[in-house]
Amino acid sequence: MSKDTAPPSACVSRDATQAKLDRRNAASAAIKPKDLYTIADRVEQQARDAGERLFLAYAEQRFTYAELDARANQFAHAALAHGLRPGAVCAIAIENRPEFYFTWFGLLKIGAVVAFLNTNVSGRALVHAIESTGASFVIVGEECHAHFSATAGLPPVAQFFLPDPEKPLPAALREGMDFSFARAVANAPRTAPPPSLREGITAEHPAVLVFTSGTTGLPKAAIYSHMRWLMSGDVMNVTIGASADDTFYCCLPLYHGAASLAVTSTALKAGAAIAMRRKFSVRAFWHDIRLHKVTVWQYIGELCRYLVNQPPAPADRDHGLRAIMGAGFNAESWNRWVARFGPMDIYEGWGGTEANTNLINVDNYPGAVGRVPDWNKTNFRLLRYDIENDQLVRDQNGFCILCEAGEIGEATGLIVTDPDIGGGRFEGYTSAAATEQKILRNVFRTGDAYWSSGDLLRYDADGYFYFVDRIGDTFRWKSENVSTLEVAETLADLPGAELINIYGVAVPEHEGRAGMAAIVMQPGCQFDPQALYAMAEERLPRYAAPLFVRIARAAELTSTYKLRKVDLQAQGYDPRAFDDPLFVRDEQGRTYQPYSAAALEQAGLPPFKGKA
Numbered sequence: 260m261s262k263d264t265a266p267p268s269a270c271v272s273r274d275a276t277q278a279k280l281d282r283r284n285a286a287s288a289a290i291k292p293k294d295l296y297t298i299a300d301r302v303e304q305q306a307r308d309a310g311e312r313l314f315l316a317y318a319e320q321r322f323t324y325a326e327l328d329a330r331a332n333q334f335a336h337a338a339l340a341h342g343l344r345p346g347a348v349c350a351i352a353i354e355n356r357p358e359f360y361f362t363w364f365g366l367l368k369i370g371a372v373v374a375f376l377n378t379n380v381s382g383r384a385l386v387h388a389i390e391s392t393g394a395s396f397v398i399v400g401e402e403c404h405a406h407f408s409a410t411a412g413l414p415p416v417a418q419f420f421l422p423d424p425e426k427p428l429p430a431a432l433r434e435g436m437d438f439s440f441a442r443a444v445a446n447a448p449r450t451a452p453p454p455s456l457r458e459g460i461t462a463e464h465p466a467v468l469v470f471t472s473g474t475t476g477l478p479k480a481a482i483y484s485h486m487r488w489l490m491s492g493d494v495m496n497v498t499i500g501a502s503a504d505d506t507f508y509c510c511l512p513l514y515h516g517a518a519s520l521a522v523t524s525t526a527l528k529a530g531a532a533i534a535m536r537r538k539f540s541v542r543a544f545w546h547d548i549r550l551h552k553v554t555v556w557q558y559i560g561e562l563c564r565y566l567v568n569q570p571p572a573p574a575d576r577d578h579g580l581r582a583i584m585g586a587g588f589n590a591e592s593w594n595r596w597v598a599r600f601g602p603m604d605i606y607e608g609w610g611g612t613e614a615n616t617n618l619i620n621v622d623n624y625p626g627a628v629g630r631v632p633d634w635n636k637t638n639f640r641l642l643r644y645d646i647e648n649d650q651l652v653r654d655q656n657g658f659c660i661l662c663e664a665g666e667i668g669e670a671t672g673l674i675v676t677d678p679d680i681g682g683g684r685f686e687g688y689t690s691a692a693a694t695e696q697k698i699l700r701n702v703f704r705t706g707d708a709y710w711s712s713g714d715l716l717r718y719d720a721d722g723y724f725y726f727v728d729r730i731g732d733t734f735r736w737k738s739e740n741v742s743t744l745e746v747a748e749t750l751a752d753l754p755g756a757e758l759i760n761i762y763g764v765a766v767p768e769h770e771g772r773a774g775m776a777a778i779v780m781q782p783g784c785q786f787d788p789q790a791l792y793a794m795a796e797e798r799l800p801r802y803a804a805p806l807f808v809r810i811a812r813a814a815e816l817t818s819t820y821k822l823r824k825v826d827l828q829a830q831g832y833d834p835r836a837f838d839d840p841l842f843v844r845d846e847q848g849r850t851y852q853p854y855s856a857a858a859l860e861q862a863g864l865p866p867f868k869g870k871a
Contacts, residue, residue, distance in 0.1 A: 271622045273632035273722060279498070279621040284636065286493040287682045290486050292463035297485040299367040299457060301527055302328055309530040312503060316534045316551055317357050324530070327360060329449035334365025336452060337443035341396070341419065345370030345456050348393050348468070350416075352376040352407075352514075353400035355537045358421050359513045360523075362398055367466060369456045374468035374480060375514040379800075381406035387477045389414050391689050392468050398440065401433075402426045425537075462486035463681065468689060469516050471612050471740075480689040481613035483520065486681045492524030498621065499555060499582045499606060501529035508553040510539040510562075516612045517585065522557045531555075541565050548578050556580060559738040560587020560770040567595050576601040584608065586726075587738060587770050590626025597625075609670065609726055613697070615685040615710045616672025618724050627723035628716070638673035638683045640709065641666075641716055641724075642702070646825070649730070651699075659702045662717070667727050670716045671699060671709040685710045728772070734763025735771040737802040743824075746774065746805070749798045753791055755784030758814050761805065762824040764831040767865045776805040777827055777839075779814050786810050788842055788851035796849070806862065807832045808842040808851050833867040 290296060302324075305314075310325030322330070343349055349371050353359045366373050374392035376385070378400070385406060389397060397416055399407055401423035407413065419440035427433075466485040470478040495501065507526045511518040526533050534551035536543065539562055547553065584606035588596070593605060609628035610617035616639045618629025631637055641662040643652040651669060652660050662668035675683030687694030699709040715727040729735060733742055743761040750759055758779040763772025780786055788808070795804040809827075830836035832843075834854055842851035843858040852858040859866060 271624065273630075276622055276630050276722075277632040277636065280632070280636065282497045283494045283619075283621075284682075286497045287490050288680075289493050290462050290489050290681065292461065292486060292678065292681050294462040294486070295460070296462050296489070297367065297457060297460055297464075298466055298488055299331075299364065301489060302331060302364050302367075303451065305527060305530055309503065312530055313532040314526075315357060315360065316506075316532060317536075320357060322357060327364070328451075330357075330361040331364035331368055332449050332451050333444050333447040334361050335368040336447035337440055338366055338371065338396075339369055339452060339456075340443050340447070341417070341440055343369065343371055343396055345460070346372070347395050348372045348374055349396040349398060350374040350376050350389055350392055350394035351398045352378055352403040353398070353421065354378050354402050354423075355509065355513050355518075355535055356400070356423070356425070357535075358400065362421070363467075363519075368452055370460050372465050372468065375470065375519060376403075377470060377478070377514050378403050378406075378512065381410045384477060385410050386412050386414065388470060388480070389416060391477075391480050393689065401428055401436070404428060404432065404436065408432075460485075462489070465686075467519070469519070469612050470514070479613075479693045482686040482688060484681075484686055487684075487686060488520060488524055489528075490681060491520050492526075492528035495521060495525040495584070496528045498619065499525070499584060499604065501525055501531060501555065503530040505529060505531040505554045506551055507531060507533045508548060508551070508556045509533050509535040510544070510547075511557060511559065512538075517557050517559065521584065525555075541569060545572075545574070545578060548580060549574075552579050554579050554581045556583045556585075558583050558585035558588070560585070560589070560592060561738040563588060563596055564592055564768075564770060567592065567599055571599070575599055582606065586610075586628070588626070589770065591768070592770065593625040609714070609716065609724065611712060611714075613686070613688065613710075614672065614712065615674060615683055616670075618670075620723075624723055626725060628726050629724050630722045631718070631724070632722055638675060640671050640673065640702075641668040641718065642671055642699075644669045644715060644730070646715070657701065658704070659699075664718055664720045667715050667717045669730060670712040670714045671702070672712075674698065674708045674710055728763075734774070736763065736773055737771070739800070739802045741774060741803045743774075746776075746799060746803055750776070750791070750794055753778070753794060754787060755780050757781045760811075760814065760824065760827065762828050764807065764828055764867075766806075767868045769864075772828075773807065773864075774803060774805040775807040775809065775827070775832060777809045777811045777814075779811050786840070786842075789849065792844070792850050804844065806844045806864070808844075809837070810840040810842075812839065831867045 305324045306328035312324050314324045314327045315322040349366050351362050363373050374394055376388050397418050399420050401420055420436045420438055421441050462485045465482050466488055467483045468480040470480055507522050509518050509522050513519045534553055580603050582604040586608055588607045607628050608619040620627045620629050643660040643662050645652050674685045697711050699711045702709045713730045716724050718724045733740055746761045747759045756778055760777040764775045766773045834841055841854035843862050845852045
C-alpha cells in the first residue's frame with residue numbers, strides 16, 4: 260500500500276480477507292514435519308544463493324549472508340571443540356549484537372538446541388531458567404556477567420564468556436572469566452562443520468527454547484521446532500510481501516520471540532537485511548529508520564505510544580516504512596500513529612510464544628487483531644467465559660460454548676496431532692506438567708484437546724477480533740505480563756500490612772493496565788509510602804511495581820473467600836468512587852504521594868475516565 264492510500268473501511272469483503280489468509284495457510288504447509296530441513300539449512304541456502312547481500316547492519320558493522328554463515332561456522336567448530344554435541348542444549352545470554360546470531364546459528368549447525376535467556380534476570384529466575392532448559396553449557400556475553408556473578412546456586416554447567424567491546428568490564432573482574440570459547444572461535448576455520456552432525460534431525464525436532472513472559476509463576480521454556488520457526492518466516496513473507504529489497508528494524512530483545520522468531524525468520528526467508536539496535540531508543544528510532552532505509556518494523560504497542568507522544572517534527576513523514584507488524588495497537592493509538600507518520604500497512608496480530616493458533620489483521624482495519632471470515636479454515640475457537648467466576652461456561656453436557664459476536668471469551672486452538680501436518684501442533688514446554696496445564700480437554704466432544712491461551716477476546720459482526728485482557732490474576736503493562744499473585748506475595752511482608760490485593764486498572768491513552776494495590780493495614784498501623792516504594796524497587800521490575808495504592812478499610816472477598824477484583828478494577832484510581840486514601844507512585848521522590856492532579860501529572864498519568 261502506498262503512503263497516499265487511505266486505510267480500508269469495514270467494507271472489506273470476507274472473501275477478500277479469506278483469500279489473503281488462504282495464501283498464509285498454503286505457505287504454512289511448505290515444510291513438512293519429517294523433512295530433513297533445519298534452520299541451519301536455510302542459513303546455508305541463503306549464503307549460497309544470496310551470499311553478497313547484506314544480512315545485518317549493527318552500528319558501524321556490516322555482515323553479508325556469506326559472512327554470517329562463515330562466522331556461524333567458527334562458532335560451530337568452537338562448540339565442538341568444547342564438547343558440545345548434537346541434541347545437547349546450550350543456553351545463551353547475549354544482548355542484541357552480532358554475536359547473538361553467530362552463536363545461535365553456529366550451535367544449530369552442529370544439531371544443538373539453543374535456549375535464549377533473558378539478559379535482565381538474575382537470582383532465582385536465572386537459576387530456574389537454566390535448570391528448566393536442561394542446558395549443559397551456557398555462553399554468556401560479558402555484558403551479562405553481573406547477573407551470573409550475583410546469583411547463588413547456579414546449576415553446575417560450563418560457563419563460557421564472549422567479550423563485549425562496547426561494555427568491557429574492569430580487568431580485575433575479567434580475570435576470573437573463562438574466555439576459552441571466544442579464543443577458540445577466533446582461531447576456528449570458517450568452513451562448514453560436517454553435515455553428518457545434523458543427520459536424522461528433521462523439521463519437527465526442537466530447535467530453540469524461548470521463555471514466556473511468566474504469567475503464572477516463573478517463566479516457562481516454550482519449545483520451538485525447526486519447522487515452526489521456519490513456518491513463521493514462510494507465512495509472514497507472503498503476508499507482508501517481503502523481498503530482498505526490504506530492511507527490517509530490530510530493536511526488541513533477541514531473547515524474545517518477536518525479534519528472534521518473527522523478524523529473523525521473515526528476513527532470512529526473504530534474503531532481506533536486518534538493521535539492529537542494542538536496545539530501543541525513542542531518540543534514535545527515526546534516525547535509524549532513515550539511516551538504514553528501513554521498510555519493515557516489528558512493534559509492540561507501548562513503543563508506538565512512546566514515539567507518537569514525542570513532540571511533532573517536520574520530518575515525521577520522511578521515512579521509508581511501508582509495513583509494521585506486531586501487537587498492542589488499539590484503535591485510538593493506531594489512528595494517532597497513521598495521522599502523524601502517514602499511512603502504512605499495519606499487521607496487528609494475536610498469538611503467543613507457545614501458541615498453536617493465531618490471528619492477524621491483514622485488512623489494515625484499525626484496532627483489530629485479526630479476522631475469521633470462515634470458521635472451517637482455522638483451528639481457532641473463542642469459548643464463552645464467565646469473568647466473574649473465572650471459568651469457562653459449559654452446557655448441561657459439560658461441553659464448552661462458542662461465543663457469538665459481542666461476547667467475551669477465551670481464545671483457544673484445536674490441537675492437531677496428525678503426524679504429517681505441522682500446523683496446529685502444540686509443542687508445549689520443557690515441563691510436561693506445565694504443558695498439560697495449558698491443555699483444555701473434552702471441549703466440544705469427548706477426547707478432543709485445545710490449547711488454552713488465557714487471553715480474553717471478542718469479535719464484531721464483521722468477524723474482526725479485539726483483545727480484551729488476560730484472564731484472572733494477570734494483566735499486561737509496558738508490554739510485559741504481570742502476575743498479581745507474584746506481586747502480592749513479593750510485597751506481603753510490608754510492615755503493618757494485613758492483606759495486599761493487586762490488580763490492573765485501565766489508564767486512558769495507555770496500552771494494557773497499570774498495577775494497583777489495595778492494602779488493608781493491621782489495626783493501629785499506618786501505611787508507610789517510602790517503605791513500600793523501597794520494597795517494590797528492590798524486589799520487582801519497575802513495570803510490575805504498583806502505580807497506585809489504595810488503603811482499603813476491608814478486603815473485598817467473593818462468596819468463596821477469593822479476593823474480588825472486578826469492582827476494584829472498575830473503580831480504578833477515581834477518587835470519586837471511594838473514600839479510601841489513594842496514593843500515586845513518585846519515581847523522583849522514591850515514594851508514593853497522596854493522590855492529586857499534580858501527582859498524576861508528575862507521574863505522566865492522565866485522570867481516570869471511568870464512571871464514579
